[in-house]
Amino acid sequence: MTKEQHRVTLEDVAREAGVSIMTVSRVMNNTGRISEETRTQVRVVAERLGYRPNRAARTLVTKRTMLIACIMPDITNPYFAEILQGVEDTAWQEGYNVLLMNTNENPDREYAVLSQLDDSTVDGVIACSSRISDEQLIPLLRKHPAVVTINRVLPKDVGSIVLSQRHIGHRAVLAAKYLYQTGRRRIGYLQLVRGSSSFTSFDFVKTLEAEGITIDPAWCRRCPPVWKAGYEQGKMLLEEHPELEAVVGGNDLVTLGLMRAAIELGRKIPDNLALVGADDILISSQVTPPLTTFRMDKYEIGAMASRLLLLRMQGDYTYREMFFPEELVIRGTT
Amino acid sequence: MTKEQHRVTLEDVAREAGVSIMTVSRVMNNTGRISEETRTQVRVVAERLGYRPNRAARTLVTKRTMLIACIMPDITNPYFAEILQGVEDTAWQEGYNVLLMNTNENPDREYAVLSQLDDSTVDGVIACSSRISDEQLIPLLRKHPAVVTINRVLPKDVGSIVLSQRHIGHRAVLAAKYLYQTGRRRIGYLQLVRGSSSFTSFDFVKTLEAEGITIDPAWCRRCPPVWKAGYEQGKMLLEEHPELEAVVGGNDLVTLGLMRAAIELGRKIPDNLALVGADDILISSQVTPPLTTFRMDKYEIGAMASRLLLLRMQGDYTYREMFFPEELVIRGTT
């Protein structure tokens, strides 16, 4: 396309149609009272000239960008990809486009992204599974007119929230309890390292202790939330602690990484080692043996986040908290 | 955050700092010659007031949005997720944000998305694995100042392209030839249905015939590019044609769906049925047996698309064509 081409503006259409630019503007936006005659006339001319409203000009005066930002730790993690799909579909249906800000599990990048963002860029922001601390996150979110977080509790005045587990670490504890019920005693934990307050090994040990389940802190290991790290950290964990009878993973990806390592180390799953994941991604049901994990409606989590954001963008600042229950899916690894 | 809050503008900073708004503008953009003294003075005031440039206003005058659109068939397909990651990382490094337009494998939605987009919304567009026909796609792309496609050939004046196989269907043919070499004769094909010109069963049969390999068209089946469809269509294909010795899949997702169906039907892989996929997603290496498929650098494909787009956005309209070679990865299914 030629770069020098004059962009068709309201003025061009108005001149050509023999009306004022206000009339054209009204026709294009379906606002105000316009005679049927003028309306069609303007429509025809606009069509012929190929008129397209200039988004920046409109935004400058209306202060609405029709854009929302979605901040995600890692879109190559199927868990997040599905959530994003839900976010985007719903936003699209309501006439919004999504600015994707993938942070690659890098807290610094998340911080930079959030700092860069402002209300002249987007009308609202969805922050999914933030990897930065409340101390950093909350002040940044406060600067935005409309905010929804996924998997992060927020002061009620900052934004609405969507959660996929009752409390952080809730699934890990459920998993351990289930493993205990099935007779496993030496239960390890692959804790996700996320730059933000997460459910630590300490929390894991303490919580289970209260339930009468004893966990050796040495059975717990910190691990970045990606497959390769699960494989590497999992291998080290199993080598150092061959006595482990079971491991709970922070997400399915790391659990499957550990499972691969376990198989290479000659462990027989589930007899020799039991495994529980956390978010039921497709791959988990397809490996052998299939992974016991927690299922939740990821698409709907994303869609709900979009809906809650929409409400806020429309001026309804009621705090809302949606909880999507997780369901233990028992498969071949336990 | 209070909605009524007055946004800090250049004027506010200028007044407060006792200079003109142009001086502030220059300081904020690091353009023109400004005395060190004024510069720091302005910076301090801007900082104190929390000044943030208004993106819409800037866009209105500069005609640059600093946004690129990335149109993708399905971000829950790990193949596309990785490409998108490459696109976004590279764009981000260059100061651009990415507008994600996921079309859910729906050609109508892709058409709608592309029609809606214009140069007041984004500075450039990357269309990945378009599912609409050239007749629809090319005219829409021509309206954009800067375009790059992934996996789609384009007239040289429309945009640059990034390809992950030599020709459409190239990998399927390579796969069939490889299967033939390993002794398989009755080779089926799970052809991706994509609303756009794809490599059809007819092409598959014809091309292989020229190589001396005979394929019965009844062994070929059309299939939407998602796991579930691969499972369903795969099951029907195998039930109707138990004589099949091997199947080539249009992508890894459908091939793995078919593999699941095959296992349920009691087929032993690879002895009783051999399988070849097409894009080596993580899951393919983790299933049992691991899938023979083609490997390519998906992240780099996306990153390259961003780079080529950047060149065009900077006014270098040289047509460029990048080809990322695929590599056959032989694993347990053959």
Next chain:
DNA sequence: TTGAAAGCGCTAACAC
């Protein structure tokens, strides 16, 4: 039902 004027917040171009 239509139009004129003003201005959103910024930068380009030119003056001083």
Next chain:
DNA sequence: GTGTTAGCGCTTTCAA
């Protein structure tokens, strides 16, 4: 080095 002026293309407001 710094300021003034003139818009970018649109919608809001008010007048006709």
